[in-house]
Amino acid sequence: MSLPDFQVLRPRTNAEAVELLARHAGDIRIIAGGTDLVPSMRQKLFTPKFVLDIRAIAELNGIRESAAGLSIGAMTTLAAIERHPAIRKNYSVLREATITVASPVIRNMATLGGNICLDTRCLWYNQSLAWRKSCGFCIKKDGNLCHVAPGGTKCWAAFSADTPPALLCLGAQLEILSPQGVRIVPLQDLYSGAGEAPLKLASTDLLAAIHLPAASSGLHGAYKKLRIRGSIDYPLAGVAVTFRNGAGNPTANSIMKDVRVAITAVNPAPLLVREAAKQLEGKPFGEATAELAGELAGELAAKSARPLTTSALTPEYRKEMVRVLAKRALLSLA
Amino acid sequence: MSKILIMLNVNGRSHEIACEPNTLLLDCLRQDLGLTGSKRACDDSSCGACTVQIDGVPMLSCALLAVSCQGQRITTIEGVAEHGSLSALQKAYSDWGGSQCGYCTPGFMMTVNALLSETPDPTDEQIGAALSSNLCRCTGYVQMIQAIKAAIRAEQQGRAAKRA
Structure with a gap:
């Protein structure tokens, strides 16, 4: 399959990129690593007149440490993130989520900004134009019916990126540029929860950087993912867990503080499971008590998961695996 | 769609190529340069049959636009033989x-x-x-x-x- 016709614009600076986005608003798509957009354009899911290639903008790339925390340029590749010593040491949950994304070669291309802005996925959507034409268009593209949801009036395509649950746990903030200037947005406010339009971003917005606050540095964290193959696949369910304790490594009598649990790939948006954070806060955590904490986290995480038949494996299994993965994530930290 | 002129450095040689702006690097290598070692297979950027190196880093040429690779060193399977014999x-x-x-x-x-x-x-x-x-x-x-x-x-x- 070939790509639809478009012009490629290659700005060198953020200012130039914002200007081009404003000039062609509504008829332009940003391409970063290309691993999500290019296959989608081949399937004619996007047919923009202009493609804004931001690979040549140096100021969008790189990881900077400061007293406020860590600032990651949106164009930083996932491979660079998994190798960065400060991320390995202080934000380990992000590294753990990053190394599960697709395959090593795809992580050489894919960017953190791209992973955060990943389009939602569904068996009825991520198909060629010929397939969609013969099997029926859906709400997300060209049609007005959802084939997987009861009633069929709302799009339930699943948000299927691995790094956002880890970033939600870390309290990540986004730096977004637009003709109106710079704004800082908490990551959870980026997601609309609607499958057909998952991101609250205007077509004139450019995601420039992701900030990890210093307050989240050194959290214990783990990410567990369900997929069919051990490599390449998108998640079919994913759970990230982070917390802090006063005594360094988790010990028999440590107390869980600043607990966060986040899930992905089972809803149209990645979600913080606030009830799990609330109920686990202050609970003891160690070899003897991790099992109990894991059960509780799993039960509450699974309650927030609403998977439908948008991907391989049954929704029941994926929901059950959210429970299992949350428990496994906590047990791996005991 | 009108063609544009791009410069690509492939296997140590510079090539001036007239191609459409939506040309994938894979198609440019195979069709414009006749380097058919890199293969098209899955068509959804997962299988790796089209892998080439960009500045020494392996990437999928089926997910890269040819125009985006200007100014970088592209190495294909045709470029890995050593002094004319197999590596x-x-x-x-x-x-x-x-x-x-x-x-x-x-x-x-x-x-x-x-x-x-x-x-x-x-x-x-x-x-x-x-x-x-x-x-x-x-x-x-x-x-x-x-x-x-x-x-x-x-x-x-x-x-x-x-x-x-």
């Missing part, structure tokens, strides 16, 4: 049955070549992790791992990899 890795793949139908082999070569440049003596785990980027439906990967280890030994001993 140790290529010889070992042939000797150990690392290649059967051969369709995925150029992609694997580019992935493994990058692994060995960065990590000349990889652990089994590192080899496995690198191979997880590419799909092969014939070999079951075992022969490839044997071939890669044989190539490493051969490089260390300064001779061609021979099957014992």
